[in-house]
Amino acid sequence: MKLTEDVVGSVENANFLCLACQLAYLPEVEAVPKFRDQLGLNAKLISVDNTQVYVADNEEHIVVAFRGTEGPTTIDGLKDWLLTDAMNLLIVPEGRLGHDLAAAGVGAKFHKGFVDAIAEVWEPLRDSVEAKFKEMDRPLWVTGHSLGGALALFGAWLLKRRFIPVHQIYTYGAPMVGNQKACDAINREFSGMISRYANGNDPVPKLPGLSLIANEFAHCNTERIVGSDPMTSLAQFLGGIGSKAVEGMLSGGLIDDVWKHVIDRVAAHSLDTYQSLLPK
Numbered sequence: 001m002k003l004t005e006d007v008v009g010s011v012e013n014a015n016f017l018c019l020a021c022q023l024a025y026l027p028e029v030e031a032v033p034k035f036r037d038q039l040g041l042n043a044k045l046i047s048v049d050n051t052q053v054y055v056a057d058n059e060e061h062i063v064v065a066f067r068g069t070e071g072p073t074t075i076d077g078l079k080d081w082l083l084t085d086a087m088n089l090l091i092v093p094e095g096r097l098g099h100d101l102a103a104a105g106v107g108a109k110f111h112k113g114f115v116d117a118i119a120e121v122w123e124p125l126r127d128s129v130e131a132k133f134k135e136m137d138r139p140l141w142v143t144g145h146s147l148g149g150a151l152a153l154f155g156a157w158l159l160k161r162r163f164i165p166v167h168q169i170y171t172y173g174a175p176m177v178g179n180q181k182a183c184d185a186i187n188r189e190f191s192g193m194i195s196r197y198a199n200g201n202d203p204v205p206k207l208p209g210l211s212l213i214a215n216e217f218a219h220c221n222t223e224r225i226v227g228s229d230p231m232t233s234l235a236q237f238l239g240g241i242g243s244k245a246v247e248g249m250l251s252g253g254l255i256d257d258v259w260k261h262v263i264d265r266v267a268a269h270s271l272d273t274y275q276s277l278l279p280k
Contacts, residue, residue, distance in 0.1 A: 001039065003061050005139050008168060009195040009224060011279045016062070017143040017170040018197075018278060022271050024054050024065040024148065039063075046128060051120040051151070054083055055128045062132050064125070064155060067144030067230075068173075074134040090179055090216055091115065097122060101154075104185035109216070110178040111208070116153040117147065123156065129164055132189040133136055139167035145271050146204060149174025149196070153220060160189060169194045172274045175207040183218045194220055199277060201228045201268035224275040227268070 001016050006084040018128055019038060023031045035043035035056050041063060043056035044263050052067040093101045097119050129140065140159070144152035149171030156166045168192060177183070187194075196219065198205040198242040269272060 003063075003139070003141060005167065005204055008192055009222070012233060013141075013168070014170060014195065014197065014224075014278050015275070016066070017141060018145075018172060018271065018275050020054075020056070020063055020065040021068070021143055021145040021148060021172060022275070024052070024067045024144070025271075036052045040054050044128070046124045048120040050126065051117045053121055053125055053148075053151070053155070055125065055132065057132050057138070059136065059138070060142060062129065064129065064140065064142045064152070066142075066144030066148035066151040066155065068144060068148035086161070089113075097158070100158050104157075104160060104178075104182050104183075108178065108182040108185055110149065110182055111176070112148045114147070114154060114177055118151050118158070122155075122158060123160065126159070129159060130162070133164060140165065141168055141170070142166055143170045143172075144174070145172040145274070146174065146269065148175045153177050153194075156190065157186060166190065166193065170197070171195070172271065173199060173202050173204050173269050175204050176219050178218070179216040180218040183220045186220045190220075194222055196220060196222060197224050197226055197274060197278070199268045199274060200225050201227055202273075203266065204269050226274065 001012065001019070003013055003016055004010050004018075005014065016039065020035070021031070023034050023043075025039070026034065031054065031152065032043050035041045035054070039056070041056035041058050041061075043054045046053050046055065054067075056063045056065065059092065089112040091112045092098065092109055093115050095246045097115070101115070102106070142152045142156045142159075144150070152169055152171050156169050160166055171194075174196060177186075205219070
């Protein structure tokens with residue numbers, strides 16, 4: 001298994017980086033030898049508060065793999081994951097990080113929870129990647145699953161602001177990261193470089209379903225559907241209960257039977273499922 005530089009969305013690249021995302025969930029003591037033995041990469045974990053990312057490299061490539069959110073296994077856990085962990089405010093970031101994100105243009109707004117998460121690891125991540133490039137100029141791949149997929153887009157954007165070239169971005173089951181203007185800017189910056197994999201039965205790429213200000217969230221290009229029965233909305237995932245029911249769900253107003261229905265299908269979000277659905 002190896003990375004191929006000149007092919008966007010290739011089967012081999014998708015499987016390689018999906019495995020890197022799986023290894024990113026492991027503790028460093030377990031992940032480092034597996035990165036080496038399974039992917040031929042020397043890896044190091046950067047962990048600050050609740051955000052973790054591995055920077056891995058060999059003589060040919062540099063890979064940045066963000067850790068995502070562990071999947072919920074209880075109704076209360078899923079509610080917290082969808083409602084509390086989402087922090088689904090669309091904001092114009094402030095400070096130094098905000099200045100870099102403001103390069104997306106007037107009207108671009110970003111998911112507050114994801115901005116806060118990337119801010120935690122940004123400085124050590126930047127320093128580590130810059131050091132790798134000083135050692136040797138190589139293609140840089142950025143990847144992540146779930147929350148990690150959202151952070152991959154933010155990380156790639158910020159690295160580009162530091163004049164660090166990003167070769168390609170692969171995400172798996174990633175939620176939406178900002179409004180349409182923010183996503184348009186990311187699409188322009190990384191035209192033909194993004195492969196966004198979404199399982200048709202996975203609810204997470206449909207999130208956040210509702211902003212606390214307005215339902216303005218959008219996705220970046222380019223979606224690559226895996227699996228069958230692709231959904232067009234979170235409401236469809238819930239079995240056609242309608243937009244009003246979705247709003248009720250997001251405010252915590254629906255009965256537990258609905259949440260049980262969601263739990264029954266949330267396995268579609270797991271990386272094991274994604275890896276099984278990717279072409280080989």
